[in-house]
Amino acid sequence: MSASEEAEGAAAEAPRYAWIRRMLHWAVALFVLLQLPTGYVIAGYEKDTVEAVDATFGKGAFNVLYDLHKSMGLTVLGLMVLRVVAKAGAPNPDYRPPIKAWERTASHAVHVALYGLLIVTPIVGWVGVSLYPAPAPFYFLVDLRLPIGEARGPSEFLLGNVHGPLAILIGILAAVHVLAALKHRLLNRDRVWERMIPPGDAADQAGSASRSR
Numbered sequence: 001m002s003a004s005e006e007a008e009g010a011a012a013e014a015p016r017y018a019w020i021r022r023m024l025h026w027a028v029a030l031f032v033l034l035q036l037p038t039g040y041v042i043a044g045y046e047k048d049t050v051e052a053v054d055a056t057f058g059k060g061a062f063n064v065l066y067d068l069h070k071s072m073g074l075t076v077l078g079l080m081v082l083r084v085v086a087k088a089g090a091p092n093p094d095y096r097p098p099i100k101a102w103e104r105t106a107s108h109a110v111h112v113a114l115y116g117l118l119i120v121t122p123i124v125g126w127v128g129v130s131l132y133p134a135p136a137p138f139y140f141l142v143d144l145r146l147p148i149g150e151a152r153g154p155s156e157f158l159l160g161n162v163h164g165p166l167a168i169l170i171g172i173l174a175a176v177h178v179l180a181a182l183k184h185r186l187l188n189r190d191r192v193w194e195r196m197i198p199p200g201d202a203a204d205q206a207g208s209a210s211r212s213r
């Protein structure tokens with residue numbers, strides 16, 4: 001057996017998250033990576049920032065970015081609802097080989113915290129925008145503003161004092177999470193990484209998803 005066949009075989013044996021869960025994981029990861037920088041740009045809505053963004057990307061670019069941030073945030077919320085349903089239908093795979101008990105506890109805690117934050121943070125943004133009251137456009141197609149009246153003070157509090165800090169927490173936990181994934185990949189070489197590799201690779205075609213827990 002060649003080295004590449006051997007590697008393929010090893011990946012095929014590694015228990016993985018169900019295809020749908022891996023797809024949702026990478027879709028949410030991509031959107032979150034876009035949400036953090038776009039959020040910081042739109043939160044600096046002083047004249048200078050607006051002018052700088054418009055000068056770089058063209059007139060009206062700041063407003064497009066603002067609407068995209070809201071649209072992508074609502075997309076994260078929708079994907080997270082699907083993720084909760086997918087998790088209920090397709091439980092986590094076993095760790096093979098097993099990982100240390102503390103690693104299991106720590107990773108479980110980070111995963112649960114990320115699920116919670118990825119649901120609460122967009123809801124806070126959505127409610128904050130709706131109370132302002134400002135539109136909650138979904139990809140320029142439809143305004144999903146919640147019909148909850150106007151309350152400028154609470155809106156500013158939610159957007160300025162709650163939404164931002166929660167998003168920072170997402171960034172911190174995501175960074176810890178990615179470092180942990182790299183540790184498993186580069187130092188432990190224990191196939192934790194393979195549990196979440198994107199769908200569509202060779203081992204997938206071989207049909208591997210073994211799940212038990």
Ligand code: HEM
Nearest residue numbers: 035036039040043070073074076122125126136159164167
């Ligand atoms: C997981 C989803 C989301 C993430 C990670 C995220 C992240 C962020 C970040 C990092 C900021 C900058 C905060 C600051 O510097 O004060 C921000 C600002 C903002 N976000 Fe989000 N956001 C998400 C979803 C949403 C949604 C769904 C909406 C509304 C529909 C929204 C509306 C806003 C608004 C209006 C601001 C500007 C707040 C201000 O002017 O102070 N976000 N977001």
Ligand code: HEM
Nearest residue numbers: 021025029032107111114115174177178181192193195196
């Ligand atoms: C390059 C970036 C990333 C890599 C390499 C990565 C890798 C992984 C790996 C290997 C697992 C399986 C861990 C295990 O089962 O113990 C996993 C699970 C998970 N990841 Fe990531 N991840 C990345 C980005 C993100 C981001 C940005 C988020 C959220 C903001 C995230 C949230 C999660 C969650 C919640 C799980 C638990 C499994 C689930 O229920 O979907 N990941 N990730």
